[in-house]
Amino acid sequence: MTKWLFLYFVLIHTVCLAQTLKITGLKNKTAYACGLNEIHVEAEGFSCKSLIISTDNGRIEKMPACGYNYVPKNVGVSKIYVKAKVNKKIIDIGFVDLVIKDVEPMFFISFSKDGEITKSDIAAQGYVRADAFELGCVYYIAISVDRFAVKIVRDSKTIFEKNNSGNEINFETRVAFKKLQKNDVVLISNIICRWPDERIKQIKSTSFKIID
Numbered sequence: 001m002t003k004w005l006f007l008y009f010v011l012i013h014t015v016c017l018a019q020t021l022k023i024t025g026l027k028n029k030t031a032y033a034c035g036l037n038e039i040h041v042e043a044e045g046f047s048c049k050s051l052i053i054s055t056d057n058g059r060i061e062k063m064p065a066c067g068y069n070y071v072p073k074n075v076g077v078s079k080i081y082v083k084a085k086v087n088k089k090i091i092d093i094g095f096v097d098l099v100i101k102d103v104e105p106m107f108f109i110s111f112s113k114d115g116e117i118t119k120s121d122i123a124a125q126g127y128v129r130a131d132a133f134e135l136g137c138v139y140y141i142a143i144s145v146d147r148f149a150v151k152i153v154r155d156s157k158t159i160f161e162k163n164n165s166g167n168e169i170n171f172e173t174r175v176a177f178k179k180l181q182k183n184d185v186v187l188i189s190n191i192i193c194r195w196p197d198e199r200i201k202q203i204k205s206t207s208f209k210i211i212d
Helices: 002-021 119-123 169-180
Strands: 021-024 031-034 037-043 051-055 059-060 067-071 076-086 089-101 105-110 115-119 128-131 143-153 157-165 185-194 200-202 206-210
Touching: 002 128, 031 037, 031 185, 037 051, 037 076, 051 059, 105 185, 105 206, 119 169, 119 206, 128 143, 143 169, 157 169
Parallel strands: 031 089, 115 206
Antiparallel strands: 021 037, 037 067, 051 076, 059 067, 076 089, 105 128, 143 157, 143 185, 185 200, 185 206
16 A cells, blocks of 8 residues: 555656646747757756756757757657756656757848849849748758759740759859849749758749849
């Protein structure tokens, strides 16, 4: 009987601890793969200094107070494990599941990702880029452009097409940009990007309208 009572109280204590565990800083408990996600961990009855935080997906870096930088490695679901060190003993507090999503990079020429752009602005560019800013990530993820295709449409007719390698706008495309006219449309497609973990993915196409 004593044994079962002991196990019962241990179970109740563990459940109570799990209910007091709180991880905040993320919208809908969602973090982004390969990005720096700021989280705040609290466990009622335990000081920040006593907490030991770990994960089964990526890495966690300690910050001031109860703050942590979390960098997930893989898309899917990850667990954030929380323990505490009290009087040289390790207490298992519990864990929280987080949803890990991939970022959706945006293609940029100059400071524009789509819409209207001036001829002088687009013609002055030698390079393009893909930036991945997401709600929850505190800095952009270093995503590189492997290749992209450029098409220029004037009066509903294609007047120029060229594939570009890397993030550099090649010579033929730069020459074509210098000949752009008002109301021309520059279509960017087949945009292939490379993630920091060497994944390769095609991102959303975009377009720009020349306004002068």
